[in-house]
Structure formats: structure tokens, C-alpha cells
Amino acid sequence: MRTFGVEEEFLIVDPDRGSPVPLAGDILRLENAGCQGTVPPFRPTLAVELQQEQLEVITSPHSSLTALAAEIRAGRTYADSLARKSGARIAALATSPLAVTPHASNTERYDALLEKFALTAREQLTCGYHVHVSVDSDEEGVAVLDRIRSWLPALTALSSNSPFWNGTDSGYASFRTQAWNRWSSAGPTEVFGSAQAYHSLVAELSGTGVVMNPDFDARLSARHPTVEIRVSDVCLDARDTVLIAALVRALVDTAAREWKSGQLPDMVSATVLRQATWRASRFGLHGELLDPKTHTPASARHVLAALHSHVREALEETGDAHYAKEGLQRIFSQGTGAARQRQAHERTGSLAGVVAYATGVTHLEAVDHQHAGEPYLASDAGTAALVAS
Secondary structure (H helix, E strand, C coil): CCCEEEEEEEECCCCCCCEEEEHHHHHHHHHCCCCCEEEEECCCCECCCCECCEEECCCCCCCCCCHHHHHHHHHHHHHHHHHHHHEEECCCCCCCCCCCCCCCCCCCCCCHHHHHHHHHCCCCCCCCCEEEEEEECCCHHHHHHHHHHHHHHHHHHHHHCEECCCCCCCCEEHHHHHHHHHCCEEEECCCCCCCCHHHHHHHHHHHHHCCCCCCEEEECCCCEEEEEEEEEEECCCCCHHHHHHHHHHHHHHHHHHHCCCCCCCCCCCCHHHHHHHHHHHHHHCCEEEEEECCCEEEEHHHHHHHHHHHHHHHHHHHHHHHHHHHHHHHHHHHHHHHHHHHHHHHHHHHHHHHHHHHHHCCCCCCCCCCHHHCCCEECCCCCCEECCC
């Protein structure tokens, strides 16, 4: 069974005003000083990101969805317990609802990014969600990248959690995707065909002097024997985080099986895939997406059903089928993070109210009343991990 792990990026927010606060350095210093807050059963890794208003939480690799889910939950609790000691909270928001001027982290890498990319880097306060899945070799990894391209926009739609930008409603479900695609190498790629072709392109990009490690929607990890899928917003609800991890691993399993059986990848162009990404970013699950097979408009429900059908066998083999089916049904019933943020804005009448609501949902302190009592994670019998919300 393939191992998988995740990276979640969170906003650090003022619990009263809702505005992002530049406290990542303070939080990491607290951790290093031994003020470890709520000690989780797992020990996630905390890391600084481009801006001091955000904090990254990185899990260990796991083979079971139940174990990964437990560490995702523990990581959120752990990071928040340290943030509280600094007078802040952690919120799973992919962009800040309130206007903010970010404060860059002072590292050699980030200093170079700011010098090179100027306003693009200075304004880039976005929180993504990356899933790593193990592969046996670079050749298998690139074969997987070639065969999952068409399915990635569905994950963007499913995870959409960034409707607000700079104090206003952007009109998008995932405005983070729009902001992120300002980076020079961001977005979908053409079919590579081989690991050699992949590495040749990466070397060519490095030779331009613009990028070192490309920001493709999905790529080989530079540090681990994994493929890294990078298209998702950080999810408001941790249950959605777990669901997308299950779907991503199933996509990788399915693609590897197709490659080994000699099935060729879909040769759709990256230009067309960029349109699929735009639709997912604009509408989330509340408008038409592009069908991953025909690349023509189709309902979000049809696209998600196609994704589920595509990976069902892999989900059954890992024991994640029941959880995935229920998770997809729940999101269609309950709404994506973007939809729930907009509902919170309608209820509270303020963007600070959206942040307060999101902070509670991030830690399962607040759920919509009709969903109170819904389990945090309910997977197949024998692997259940029920945590009352």
C-alpha cells in the first residue's frame, strides 16, 4: 500500500479582529524553546512559509487513512495551541477575508524570491494543501503525472476555500488559484512521456534563471520519493482534507496501474487544462466544470461522479471507498469551504465574523447546527476513527 502525507498551510489570525498577524517566527521560537502546547499523539513538523502570517504543518507519511486523519487533526490542534500562547489562532483559510499587507519571512530563499518576483511575491499570502504519495521510481512518478493531469481541476473545485480577497468577495470559489498562477511556472503541464523528459524540462527552466523548483500543479518531489499534488486550497474542514488525500492516493494508484498495463495518457493540451482549472477556481461545485474525459462543460456533480468512478477500484483496495463516497455526499450537502465562508458572511454581516467561524471549524469547535454530532472521520468497519464533532 502506498504511503501518503500532507502539508497544510494556515493563516495566523487575531482572534478578536480576524486580521492576519505576522507571528510565525514567534510560534516556532515557542516550539523550539520547549513550549510545546498541546502535545499530539503524533508529532507534526511546523515550518515557516513565505509570509509571517502563515504557518505550515507537515505530517509524517502513513499507509492508512485513519492514521493520516489522526495526525491531520493533531497537527491543527498542536499548531493552534502554540498560536494561542502568542495571542493568536490558526485558521484554515486559503486567503484572508480581510485586507492585509503581508510581512515576508526573512530567509535567504524568500529574500531571493522577493527580489526576483517583486509584487507577485509581496502580495502572495495564500494557503495551499499539498498531498505527497509514494512512487517506486521517477519513471513511475512521471507516468503518474502524465495520467492524472485531467483529474486535478476536480480537486481544485472540491477544495475551494478562498472566496474573499483583500476585503471583498472575489466572485471566485478559489481565488487562491488565481493568485498562485501569477508565479511563472505555475499551472498544468504537457505530457512528459518519460522521466528523462521531465528532468530535461526542469533543467531548462533552471537554466532560464527564473525558477529553481517549478511550481507545476503536480511534480516529482525534490526531497522525497513521491509525487506532490499541489492544486488544492487548504480545506476549512479537516474531513475534506482527509477526503482529498484519499482521492489523491487513489488517483496515483489508478494512474500507475494504467501505465503498467500500457494505457496511454490523455494528450489534452495544457492550454485546455488551464481552462478546466479556471472553471474550477471560478465556480467550485456551484457551476459547470470541464469533463475530465471530453473536456467540455458538465455539471460539477457529473465531474465528481466521474472522478469517483475512475478511482473506485483503488479506493476499495485501500479500504477507503466508504469514506470517500460519504465524504463526497457530505460536501455536496454541506458545501465547500468557499460556500460555507459566504454563508457565514451572510449570517454575521462581517468579514471578521467569517474568520471567527472559520477558526472554529478549523478545530471542530463550530459546526453548522444541522451537522452537529457528525463524526470527524468514519471509515470502513474495522478502521473507524470516530471523534465526535
